Amino acid sequence: MAYKDFRDFLHTLEKEGQLLTISDEVKPEPDLAAANRALNNLGDKTPALFFNNIYGYTNARIAMNVMGSWPNHALMMGMPKNTPLKEQFFEFARRYEQFPVPVKREETAPFHEVEITEDINLFDILPLFRLNQGDGGFYLDKAILVSRDLDDPDTYGKQNVGLYRMQVKGKNRLGIQPVPQHDIAIHIRQAEERGENLKVAIALGCEPVITTAASTPLLYDQSEYEMAGAIQGEPYRVVKAKDADLDLPWGAEVILEGEVLAGEREYEGPFGEFTGHYSGGRAMPVIQINRVYHRKQPIFEHLYIGMPWTETDYMIGVNTSVPLFQQLKDAFPNEIVAVNAMYTHGLVAIISTKTRYGGFAKAVGMRALTTPHGLGYCKLVIVVDEEVDPFNLPQVMWALSTKLHPKHDAVIVPGLSILPLDPGSDPAGMTHKMILDATTPVAPDIRGHYSQSLDSPLGVAEWEKKLSRMLR
Amino acid sequence: MHICPRCESNRSEVVTRSPVKGAWEVLLCPVCLFTWRTSEPDSITDPAKYKSAFKVNPQDIPNAAHVPPIPERI
Numbered sequence: 001m002a003y004k005d006f007r008d009f010l011h012t013l014e015k016e017g018q019l020l021t022i023s024d025e026v027k028p029e030p031d032l033a034a035a036n037r038a039l040n041n042l043g044d045k046t047p048a049l050f051f052n053n054i055y056g057y058t059n060a061r062i063a064m065n066v067m068g069s070w071p072n073h074a075l076m077m078g079m080p081k082n083t084p085l086k087e088q089f090f091e092f093a094r095r096y097e098q099f100p101v102p103v104k105r106e107e108t109a110p111f112h113e114v115e116i117t118e119d120i121n122l123f124d125i126l127p128l129f130r131l132n133q134g135d136g137g138f139y140l141d142k143a144i145l146v147s148r149d150l151d152d153p154d155t156y157g158k159q160n161v162g163l164y165r166m167q168v169k170g171k172n173r174l175g176i177q178p179v180p181q182h183d184i185a186i187h188i189r190q191a192e193e194r195g196e197n198l199k200v201a202i203a204l205g206c207e208p209v210i211t212t213a214a215s216t217p218l219l220y221d222q223s224e225y226e227m228a229g230a231i232q233g234e235p236y237r238v239v240k241a242k243d244a245d246l247d248l249p250w251g252a253e254v255i256l257e258g259e260v261l262a263g264e265r266e267y268e269g270p271f272g273e274f275t276g277h278y279s280g281g282r283a284m285p286v287i288q289i290n291r292v293y294h295r296k297q298p299i300f301e302h303l304y305i306g307m308p309w310t311e312t313d314y315m316i317g318v319n320t321s322v323p324l325f326q327q328l329k330d331a332f333p334n335e336i337v338a339v340n341a342m343y344t345h346g347l348v349a350i351i352s353t354k355t356r357y358g359g360f361a362k363a364v365g366m367r368a369l370t371t372p373h374g375l376g377y378c379k380l381v382i383v384v385d386e387e388v389d390p391f392n393l394p395q396v397m398w399a400l401s402t403k404l405h406p407k408h409d410a411v412i413v414p415g416l417s418i419l420p421l422d423p424g425s426d427p428a429g430m431t432h433k434m435i436l437d438a439t440t441p442v443a444p445d446i447r448g449h450y451s452q453s454l455d456s457p458l459g460v461a462e463w464e465k466k467l468s469r470m471l472r
Numbered sequence: 473m474h475i476c477p478r479c480e481s482n483r484s485e486v487v488t489r490s491p492v493k494g495a496w497e498v499l500l501c502p503v504c505l506f507t508w509r510t511s512e513p514d515s516i517t518d519p520a521k522y523k524s525a526f527k528v529n530p531q532d533i534p535n536a537a538h539v540p541p542i543p544e545r546i
Contacts, residue, residue: 028496028511029511029512029513029516030512055495055496055511056490056491056495056496056511057490058491058492059491121487123487124488128498130507130508130509133515134525134526136478136504136505136506136507137500137505137506137507138498168507169505169507170500171487178539180540185540189543192543192545193543193544193545194545194546195545265536265538265539267504267505267533267536268505270526278526281528281536282537282538282539283536283537284539285540420539
């Protein structure tokens, strides 16, 4: 089911009625961001947007909200667009277990059509624009960045493919925010300890499967390309970069090759973030771009990010939940039922589990805090019974309202790590975390009056089928 | 010469002009690295109307926290 390239996926969206082309002239600011924000306000089944008539440009083409809804996420996986979210979660989890699928190597790629190595000016090459009013500039926020581990360059999985926000701060200069919990921070540290620049490559306009893998919190030595192969069910196609030993996604629209300048920090930000707050301005590493290549008339893909929910939340919802699910299952294979870590990238996580004995659910919550993703997220973990669907928030609220006793079931663990972008962290990067145990107490934890849980009238399942048929 | 709406330095430079002649220019401030397009609303382009919460004092820039800190050479 692999998509050939970014354009192939856009074509599928169009065929499925999930791509809206805006041919009326729009201004780069504020129209592009405003249209996308408005679209995100209109529900969870919205199409992608394609702008082809932008004030001041002659041939700019911009795609946004490409993964910004559950139908588009289903289509990314090659599933029918109306596939329910819970089904998408379990199918993603099934494919996740097929990892690793080795890559397929190619010699050339469509993006080799146009190459620029002198007088690079990203402001000329890309139709850049501002998203939110307080942003310090124009950003690349749906580009994947590839880098290698310098201590162990031969271990394929340690080549990292990640999504990082990058501010365009000069004709050939980008600023990058390396959150300490993310892999790029490890590679930058390795290079700076040696006093060397870190070679990187940046790909814009990629098939959604690599963007999904790049935004999945995989383990450090797991390859995003090999995960992309698992998700799409066939080997992912890559081609070598020209200035470094880095693999690039074959289907990308634009490639930037460059290096993180060792020991340089430069003012970056603020940027309106997925937390619904601006990030503030800080001094961050700088990338110098040395080579650009792109398809003729490239499509610039961009992502509106701001107060949830936006495309980001659809893009990193299921693929954040599944690694937590798998890692919790590694510890408790017979108990964990499902994990919903879709809220603000898993700052809140809801875990459905069976309970073996009194206190078990709290241990599940503690384990969530110590997973690799939990170290930077999972500020609030809600644990619910196996019968509760963690993707059904009314059910979760029912569990919280009836199963939880604040005296016994609210656990606060002080002084843990969190990503510094959490606006409540104090100092940035530090926080207390909370587990809310909303499971039914079991022996020897004998509390409450839970022996008479409500059942349904006999025959409900048959009536569900009958009424569904009648309502069609 | 252009005044940066954010830090009010007068050193901003044009980094690109619209492919359609005369529509807009993009300017970059080398002091606070703010970027803006001349066709943006005046709440972005006019120093007097730029939101005060987002103003940057050039004197604070050298003191901005390093994220991540620069490690010792080994």
